[in-house]
Amino acid sequence: MPEESLTRSATLCAPVAWERGRRNMREAALDSERALERFLAGIERRAFRIAKLALRDQAEAEDAVQDAMIRLVRKYAGRPAEQWRPLFYRILQNRITDSQRRQKVRRAVMAWRPAAGADPEAPDPVESAVDPDGGPDAALEGEELLARIEGALEGLPGRQREAFLFRNFEGMDVAQTAIAMGCSEGSVKTHYFRALRALQEVLGQWKT
Amino acid sequence: MEDMNRRMRELERRSRAAFDESVGSLDAATRSRLAKARAVALAELRQRRLRWSSSWIPAGAAAAAAVVAVMLWQGERATAPGEPALAAFEDLDLVAGAEDLDMFEEDGDFYAWAADEAAGDVG
Numbered sequence: 565m566p567e568e569s570l571t572r573s574a575t576l577c578a579p580v581a582w583e584r585g586r587r588n589m590r591e592a593a594l595d596s597e598r599a600l601e602r603f604l605a606g607i608e609r610r611a612f613r614i615a616k617l618a619l620r621d622q623a624e625a626e627d628a629v630q631d632a633m634i635r636l637v638r639k640y641a642g643r644p645a646e647q648w649r650p651l652f653y654r655i656l657q658n659r660i661t662d663s664q665r666r667q668k669v670r671r672a673v674m675a676w677r678p679a680a681g682a683d684p685e686a687p688d689p690v691e692s693a694v695d696p697d698g699g700p701d702a703a704l705e706g707e708e709l710l711a712r713i714e715g716a717l718e719g720l721p722g723r724q725r726e727a728f729l730f731r732n733f734e735g736m737d738v739a740q741t742a743i744a745m746g747c748s749e750g751s752v753k754t755h756y757f758r759a760l761r762a763l764q765e766v767l768g769q770w771k772t
Numbered sequence: 773m774e775d776m777n778r779r780m781r782e783l784e785r786r787s788r789a790a791f792d793e794s795v796g797s798l799d800a801a802t803r804s805r806l807a808k809a810r811a812v813a814l815a816e817l818r819q820r821r822l823r824w825s826s827s828w829i830p831a832g833a834a835a836a837a838a839v840v841a842v843m844l845w846q847g848e849r850a851t852a853p854g855e856p857a858l859a860a861f862e863d864l865d866l867v868a869g870a871e872d873l874d875m876f877e878e879d880g881d882f883y884a885w886a887a888d889e890a891a892g893d894v895g
Contacts, residue, residue, distance in 0.1 A: 593821055601814055608806040609795050626802070630809035637817045710790040732784050733791045760780045767783070 600641055603648050604633055611656055614729050617714055618660045619667070628663055632656040650743035653730060657744060661722075716766040720759055723747075727755035728763070 608629060615625035632655045640651045717725050723745070730741040731752070741756075742749045 597814065597817060600817065601810065604810045604813060605807075608810055609798055609803065612798070612802065612806055613791065613795050622802070626805055626809065629806065630812060633809055633813035634816055637813045638820070641817055707790075707794065709786065710794050713787050713790065732788055735788075760783060763787075764776075764779060764783055 596641065599645055600637065600648075603645065603652075604636075607649065607652060608633070610734055611652070614653075614733060615656060615660055617717065617729065617733075618725070619663055620714075621667075624663050624667075628656060628659045631659050635659075647743075650736065650740040653734065653736070653744035654746060657726060712767060713763070716763050719766060720762055723751075723755045724759035724762065727752055728759040731756050 611632065612625055612629050615628045616622060619625050619628065632652055635655045636648065636652045640648065643651065717728065720728070726745050727741060730736045730744050731738070736744065738749045738752050741752045745752060745755075747755075
């Protein structure tokens with residue numbers, strides 16, 4: 565009886581198809597998890613350095629990166645992989661801003677006890693001062709150079725600092741930086757140019 | 773103007789090189805804590821997927837059972853009443869239970885083969 569066979573076949577095929585769909589979904593989920601892990605592994609160290617530059621505190625920078633990772637996973641794991649980087653930095657930037665506000669409050673409270681409030685990692689003001697002979701010499705490299713840049717970055721307005729960190733240190737293009745900063749591409753260009761000019765003035769002329 | 777651009781490019785280049793160097797020389801303890809942070813984030817992802825799938829699997833199973841029931845009902849209408857329809861309901865009993873659906877995970881190929889065989893009977 566063809567109808568009977570057709571019915572029996574259908575009863576068997578439907579669960580098989582359902583199971584195959586489930587298996588495909590599971591494989592897709594594993595692929596996406598592996599892609600996310602690669603992304604996070606590739607970004608975590610740079611993100612930490614950027615957070616530490618902004619927060620000047622090792623533990624707070626680590627917490628900020630971990631929070632940003634968790635929030636990215638919670639909210640944007642399903643987005644296309646090419647969107648992860650700007651989204652991650654946008655989350656990280658928001659987290660950094662929150663921490664900076666808390667730091668400000670803490671400093672205000674600690675101002676009552678100046679000795680306890682002194683930041684041991686704050687740059688030496690003499691070291692950070694502008695060189696009257698034209699700025700950092702060409703021999704200045706590595707950690708020392710970065711410390712000078714950190715000191716100079718601290719003096720920049722927040723948006724200029726963000727533009728510099730994302731564009732120059734993280735190497736994001738203008739469009740990605742605009743997503744990370746939550747502003748237009750034109751604003752990114754303006755902030756970045758102003759940041760470069762200000763750093764140039766603070767650090768002096770680069771001898772080549 | 774050109775000189776300013778050149779100096780800015782130099783500032784970009786040297787500051788980026790200094791930053792890259794600092795990233796490359798991160799201490800082992802920091803690297804380990806960052807790897808742990810990543811593991812925590814990925815565990816969160818797995819947990820969310822597990823919650824999501826455990827909330828949808830019963831619904832999916834119910835939907836599949838409903839589809840099978842409709843097909844059987846249609847099949848019963850097309851055939852004479854009696855034994856064939858009863859046999860079809862035995863199939864429904866086999867495939868609709870949650871424990872039976874789990875069997876497909878272990879032996880999906882067998883059921884795919886059985887389905888092909890049944891399709892062969894029709895042709």
